[in-house]
Amino acid sequence: MAHDAAIAPLPSSAFTPKRRRVVQGLGTSMAALSLGGLATQTAEAASSEQSPAATAHHQEAGTSTRFFTAAEFAFLTAACERLFPEDDMGPGATMLGVPDFIEGQMNTPWGRGEKWFMSGPHRTGPDNLGYQLPYSPRQIYRIGIAGTQAWVRQQHNAPFESLPPTTQDAILTALEHNATQFDALPASAFFEQLRSDTIEGAFADPTHGGNRHMGGWKMMGFPGARADYMDWVDRYETPYPYGPVSISGETG
Amino acid sequence: MAEKTLPPVDAVVVGAGWAGSIMAKELCEAGLSVVMLERGGRRSTAKDGAYPASIDELEGATRYKLFQNPAQTTVTVRNRLNQEALPYRRLAAFLPGEGVGGAGLHWTGVHFRAMPQDLRLRSHITERYGKTFIPDGMNLQDYGVTYEELEPFFDRAEKVFGTSGEAYTVDGKVVGKGNPFAPDRSDDFPLPPLRDVYTAHLFRKAATEAGFHPYAMPAANASHPYTNPYGAQMGPCNFCGYCSDYACYMYAKASPNVNILPALRQHANFTLRSNAHVLKVLLDSTGKKATGVVYQDTEGNHITQPAGLVILAAFQFHNVHLMLLSGIGKPYDPHSNSGTVGRNFTYQNITNTTVLMPPTRSTDQFIGSAGGVAIDDFNCDNFDHGPLGFIGGSPLWVNQAGVKPIAGAKATFPGAPRWGRAWKKRAVDTYRHAFTINAQGSNMAYRDVYLDLDPTWTNVYGQPLLRMTFDWKDNDIRMNRHVVSKLDGVVKALGARDVHYSMREPGKPFDVRDYQTTHLCGGAVMGDDPNTSALNRYLQSWDVPNVFVVGANAFPQGMGYNPTGLVAALAYWSAHHIRTQWLKGNGGPLVTP
Numbered sequence A: 001m002a003h004d005a006a007i008a009p010l011p012s013s014a015f016t017p018k019r020r021r022v023v024q025g026l027g028t029s030m031a032a033l034s035l036g037g038l039a040t041q042t043a044e045a046a047s048s049e050q051s052p053a054a055t056a057h058h059q060e061a062g063t064s065t066r067f068f069t070a071a072e073f074a075f076l077t078a079a080c081e082r083l084f085p086e087d088d089m090g091p092g093a094t095m096l097g098v099p100d101f102i103e104g105q106m107n108t109p110w111g112r113g114e115k116w117f118m119s120g121p122h123r124t125g126p127d128n129l130g131y132q133l134p135y136s137p138r139q140i141y142r143i144g145i146a147g148t149q150a151w152v153r154q155q156h157n158a159p160f161e162s163l164p165p166t167t168q169d170a171i172l173t174a175l176e177h178n179a180t181q182f183d184a185l186p187a188s189a190f191f192e193q194l195r196s197d198t199i200e201g202a203f204a205d206p207t208h209g210g211n212r213h214m215g216g217w218k219m220m221g222f223p224g225a226r227a228d229y230m231d232w233v234d235r236y237e238t239p240y241p242y243g244p245v246s247i248s249g250e251t252g
Numbered sequence B: 001m002a003e004k005t006l007p008p009v010d011a012v013v014v015g016a017g018w019a020g021s022i023m024a025k026e027l028c029e030a031g032l033s034v035v036m037l038e039r040g041g042r043r044s045t046a047k048d049g050a051y052p053a054s055i056d057e058l059e060g061a062t063r064y065k066l067f068q069n070p071a072q073t074t075v076t077v078r079n080r081l082n083q084e085a086l087p088y089r090r091l092a093a094f095l096p097g098e099g100v101g102g103a104g105l106h107w108t109g110v111h112f113r114a115m116p117q118d119l120r121l122r123s124h125i126t127e128r129y130g131k132t133f134i135p136d137g138m139n140l141q142d143y144g145v146t147y148e149e150l151e152p153f154f155d156r157a158e159k160v161f162g163t164s165g166e167a168y169t170v171d172g173k174v175v176g177k178g179n180p181f182a183p184d185r186s187d188d189f190p191l192p193p194l195r196d197v198y199t200a201h202l203f204r205k206a207a208t209e210a211g212f213h214p215y216a217m218p219a220a221n222a223s224h225p226y227t228n229p230y231g232a233q234m235g236p237c238n239f240c241g242y243c244s245d246y247a248c249y250m251y252a253k254a255s256p257n258v259n260i261l262p263a264l265r266q267h268a269n270f271t272l273r274s275n276a277h278v279l280k281v282l283l284d285s286t287g288k289k290a291t292g293v294v295y296q297d298t299e300g301n302h303i304t305q306p307a308g309l310v311i312l313a314a315f316q317f318h319n320v321h322l323m324l325l326s327g328i329g330k331p332y333d334p335h336s337n338s339g340t341v342g343r344n345f346t347y348q349n350i351t352n353t354t355v356l357m358p359p360t361r362s363t364d365q366f367i368g369s370a371g372g373v374a375i376d377d378f379n380c381d382n383f384d385h386g387p388l389g390f391i392g393g394s395p396l397w398v399n400q401a402g403v404k405p406i407a408g409a410k411a412t413f414p415g416a417p418r419w420g421r422a423w424k425k426r427a428v429d430t431y432r433h434a435f436t437i438n439a440q441g442s443n444m445a446y447r448d449v450y451l452d453l454d455p456t457w458t459n460v461y462g463q464p465l466l467r468m469t470f471d472w473k474d475n476d477i478r479m480n481r482h483v484v485s486k487l488d489g490v491v492k493a494l495g496a497r498d499v500h501y502s503m504r505e506p507g508k509p510f511d512v513r514d515y516q517t518t519h520l521c522g523g524a525v526m527g528d529d530p531n532t533s534a535l536n537r538y539l540q541s542w543d544v545p546n547v548f549v550v551g552a553n554a555f556p557q558g559m560g561y562n563p564t565g566l567v568a569a570l571a572y573w574s575a576h577h578i579r580t581q582w583l584k585g586n587g588g589p590l591v592t593p
Helices: A019-029 A038-046 A052-060 A070-083 A098-106 A137-156 A165-176 A187-203 A212-220 B018-029 B057-062 B121-129 B147-161 B198-209 B316-326 B405-410 B420-433 B474-485 B488-494 B564-582
Strands: B003-005 B009-014 B034-037 B075-078 B270-273 B277-283 B290-296 B302-312 B349-356 B373-375 B396-398 B434-441 B450-458 B464-469 B498-500 B547-549
Touching: A070 A098, A070 A137, A070 A165, A070 A187, A098 A137, A098 A187, A137 A165, A137 A187, A165 A187, A187 A212, A187 B057, A187 B405, A212 B405, A212 B420, B009 B018, B009 B290, B018 B034, B018 B302, B018 B564, B034 B302, B057 B405, B075 B450, B147 B564, B198 B373, B198 B396, B198 B434, B198 B488, B277 B302, B277 B316, B302 B316, B316 B450, B316 B464, B349 B420, B349 B474, B405 B420, B420 B434, B434 B474
Parallel strands: B003 B302, B009 B034, B009 B302, B034 B270, B075 B464, B302 B547
Antiparallel strands: B277 B290, B290 B302, B349 B434, B349 B498, B373 B396, B396 B434, B450 B464
């Protein structure tokens, strides 16, 4: 597990968001607190797409992650597990491999924002006119995790993943209700991305890295890629009897 | 980037979806040399529909594999005239297709005709309720073509699509238990209806008990093996539940790729070019004659394709966009209610009610097809609108096309938990025991709802984005609420454990964040009056008579039914008149204003 959200300074890149704006944004949300070096470090994290040092660290730890740093991944794992906890219904996000799924998605055209219209100018408007931020999913995570961890540390002097579940839930609820903002990124936009991707990781075909051993599908009662109900269409009072099969042929 | 001009052809068709494929086939049969240009890539069922790789919800429905990538070009949206429109950056509310087959590859396959009254709605409403019944600001119009004129072309389209359904009357005689409100037919459906899935069966029973008239929805999903008039073969639907958003691996869902392109490719006078994004229609110095189109290929080259006849058959709003970019017809001005291109932009007015059955009933929502069970008791003008004071209606139906777990789990209800243990329990319960009843309603045209060019944002081709000015109006909100309220009796008869009625809320603006439907209509509508329609009754531009514009852009207002059946019939209708009249004439207008 990672230990500290305020990760070591990382090489910054040319991409948005601009560091100055990040610091300003965090400053706004943490007005009553001493920023010290924290916001600067957060800004560094937010402005870095890729960290060679972090990648090496992960490889040493035996994981295959490439986009998220170890610290970010620790946050992601803890947050996903609260959104989708292990319980008597079935496995939670960690057991299903949801964080690995999200990591994988960061390295797709979608993760890089290549399937969204990202051209400027970026202006704000009413919610019903939809997403208007200049951020790709990668940037939403980078900024959102750094911002959340900085925000959490002010209140609890500890990173999100080290806090008790009830506290983690309270923090996620605050994000959901948009209690703060990380630069131009509303906390709720970060939360919705996290929630949406967690659900996808729990229920997408295992070929994408989540839904391990089709645990999500078994819980839901979804037969996966069987996709042939010719004989079951009109057996009206008989629930479909077979467990799932995945695209790779795994059965459950 | 290079400029290049190709040898001229008789006709160029923009878009390789249903409308384009039908037009290209008809024109090739007439002996014309035809080039069809598609801005997306090549697609085939053999590749894009291959089992099991295609049975992937994340790729297909969540990441929009077969849909337009908004990074290339999109639209801007606003609700009101005095508001700044903002880009539609992420696909959500509507999902235009891209690639060979267009929206015809990813559609569900619900295949309706149009109601006769819908095709002449202004005349019909005026005759039955009087002219003063039409609200101020509503641009209610007729199509300029009647059901009787279109009937042979509806019939033709059903035979090409291999449509499964149950007729009510053929040649005036009752032949089956189909929709009693449906207009008369010259022939039965080519295939019998698909079997009811469990939830459709429950709805059929409950709707009957509630006093309504349920019928099997017509679906371009083959209920049995079928060979269409072009010799194209379809396999039988196995209810796999991957209809909407996917290429059908069973070859059971009609698509241009399965039902027309194999035959079209046999014509030596046919050429299909994919990855060819048409930038504009070229006009001569008079502005009254098109000389061809210019398109951009994947290397950024601008290629001119000269042609004697130009068919715009792209998706609804792309057709309007191309007309505006090319200067074909007069752009609509909402202040003076004049001009025609961009006028009468409409949508479809859909809300989905969720019914939760007792835990002993497994709804098996993953089983699905384009079939289902509908009632038309509150569609169109099938009920007396006099005391209600609104125009329009909505069929109600269970059209279970397969609910997959990502979409199922993301669906939320007001006040219900959205994550954590309580949410998980609720999500599983809902997925296993709930189902959806859709109210798919008409949307009238309004003076201040229209399409034009955006003043701020451009696409990757450097052209202004199309701007949508759209909101829900009082007439349509009241229609939706009235029709959905009629579900009460059905829900009681179902013995439901719980129900969440979804209705249009007064004061809640059109929201681009939630999927509603891709049934966008109008913007370049057909009609008899060049002051209120961009196209004449044959879909020919009033202004540039060697340009025909084929698609749902031609609908003067949105109807309760899905648009594809009418789009296909209008394509065959237009093609028939090009073949029998326009090609034999001097290339001028088929209608004198």
